[in-house]
Amino acid sequence: MKAFFKDVFRRMGILFVSAVLFAILSVFIFSFFAGSLLSPTREGIKKDSFLVLNLTMNLTDRPAEVSFEDVAREALSEERSIPSYHLREVVDALAIAAKDKNLKGIFITGGFSPSGYGCGYETILEFIRALQSFKQSGKKIVGYVHSPQQLDYLVYAQCDELIMDPAGTMLLQGLASEQLFFGDAFKKYGVGIQIVRTGRYKGAVEPFTNNRFSSDNRAQIQDLLDQRWVHYLKTVGDARSISWPDLNSTFARKFLWKPNDAATQGLVDRVDDFGGVIERLIELGSKDEEGNTFAQVEFGDYVERLRPSPLDDDGEDQKIALVYVEGAITDGWGDDGQSVGGDEISRRIRGIRKNTDEYKAIVLRINSPGGSVSGSEAILFELERARDAGLPVVVSMGPVAASGGYWIATASDKIFAGPQTITGSIGVFGILPNIESLGADYGLNWDTVKTNRSSDIFSLSRPKSEEEIGVIQEYVDQTYDRFLNLVSGSRNLEKVKVEELAEGRVWLGRDAYELGLVDELGGLSQALEEAVHLANLGRDYKIEEFPKIETPADALAELLDIRSAPPKPFPSKIQNPLVNRLTEAQAFRNLLTDPFGLYGILPWYRSQLGFKPWGINL
Known part of the structure; x- marks a missing residue:
């Protein structure tokens, strides 16, 4: 009898928890769709507004996925995740913005937040070309920079007017490629690595066998970085009207800049705080009396306006x-x-x-x-x-x-x-690792029964x-x-x-x-x-x-x-290098x-x- 009541209460508990979760999910679903279907049409963009382009994003090639965790967090709290935009939607939005009669220009702020394969150099260059096309419309791009990374500054350099925060710092130190090598560690701990490969420059295996780059691989990476650095300097120099050799010699002598020094060098146009920037944008555009700021539209909102409805696709x-x-x-x-x-x-x-x-x-x-x-x-x-x-x-x-x-x-x-x-x-x-020596050091041994000499060819237990x-x-x-x-x-x-x-x-x-x-x-x-x-x-x-x-x-x-992929692990927040x-x-x-x-x-x-x-x- 005791077991019977125990089972009954357990089932009631499961039923109660399930009902609560279902109710919460139902409310969320109803609120989401009701908000989507019943919300009033978005207000129009005020004349002479600035499109606020916050670079605090991950600029990818492919459309980013949207997780339920992010949706729920944004729906239930004020916390917002760093947005991801993909190149095509950004380029298309800028092309439309150039013709938008209500937009006076673009205001750029923030700094990139790369993740995965986002914010690649060539993707940033395509983004910059879209900004340059926007400028051909005669509209201004104003930038407000605090402490930019080098990729950020490549974009900021394209601004017609670039203002730096008086508390900011500019770091322009050049390019470097760093690789962690495990060769000596594997030898020390008994991890065997056997390699099969083709090509002098195929350095993919080097991190597992060496303690540094091979001379051939180092030479090609050095050449690539040298070419890229010259391209970077030319792109910045053309935008800021500074010769790239002068920029190169300047950065070789000094890589860390205070705002006034950056302005003197021509890296920015002037130094001012955000209050002064707001006044300048009101002067160039118009004032939002309700918010006591400049008339504006956020880039994310602007992109959402342009996205076609799935109902528009008749196939x-x-x-x-x-x-x-x-x-x-x-x-x-x-x-x-x-x-x-x-x-x-x-x-x-x-x-x-x-x-x-x-x-x-x-x-x-x-x-x-x-x-x-x-x-x-x-x-x-x-x-x-x-x-x-x-x-x-x-x-x-x-x-x-x-x-x-x-x-x-x-x-x-x-x-x-x-x-x-x-x-x-x-x-x-090809990489063929084995842990025979490592296992032996800890008293671990393998024994195999097989029909052919190489039946266990991909086993980690032997070289x-x-x-x-x-x-x-x-x-x-x-x-x-x-x-x-x-x-x-x-x-x-x-x-x-x-x-x-x-x-x-x-x-x-x-x-x-x-x-x-x-x-x-x-x-x-x-x-x-x-x-x-x-x-x-x-x-x-x-x-x-x-x-x-x-x-x-x-x-x-x-x-x-129910056929969805298994949940993804949470990304690590550890910042230890x-x-x-x-x-x-x-x-x-x-x-x-x-x-x-x-x-x-x-x-x-x-x-x-x-x-x-x-x-x-x-």
């Missing part, structure tokens, strides 16, 4: 499918901006290919350092089938399209790259024999040869010429264009225009993005979908998912390569 328009590949390519599924599964992308392309009545061309936007050979092959095969089905495929390379990212680009009709895109890295490697390494090396050489053939056939280059350009070496987009590895220099807009041309669409078409732009309703639907470096290394290790252990990836690439965010804490 009858001809479409360009814009497919994003952002993050390291892995084997399997998933797409979170950090990594992207080859099967995930190939499934999207397959769906497009099977609906050629609606979709007339594919633009593949790549922002990836590569990854799994198996995952890259899955994408490439589906792109080839799409072309066989009559769909033109145009590639737009973003900040990086290297190794596996270049592999998939070969299945296209035309390749566009930005002048500062990092591409190439044509090579393949591989010379014969086994020879077999795997032969497989790597064959994979590398396939890579060379793909490039040779796609680029119409002799294989001998491709071999000279390969060996894992990286190239900037400008050099890749001169060498014939890409067709044109240009950004996403130019790639879309080319797709329209190849598909003979004229002006009657729409662009559909994959993945699609998510809304809070999508996040709620995903929460209620060593812990952060180890976390980066673990993240890279998690990308090594190829079933045969073969990869084409650029491991030292970071989305803000060279622009490491250093901070000064007082």
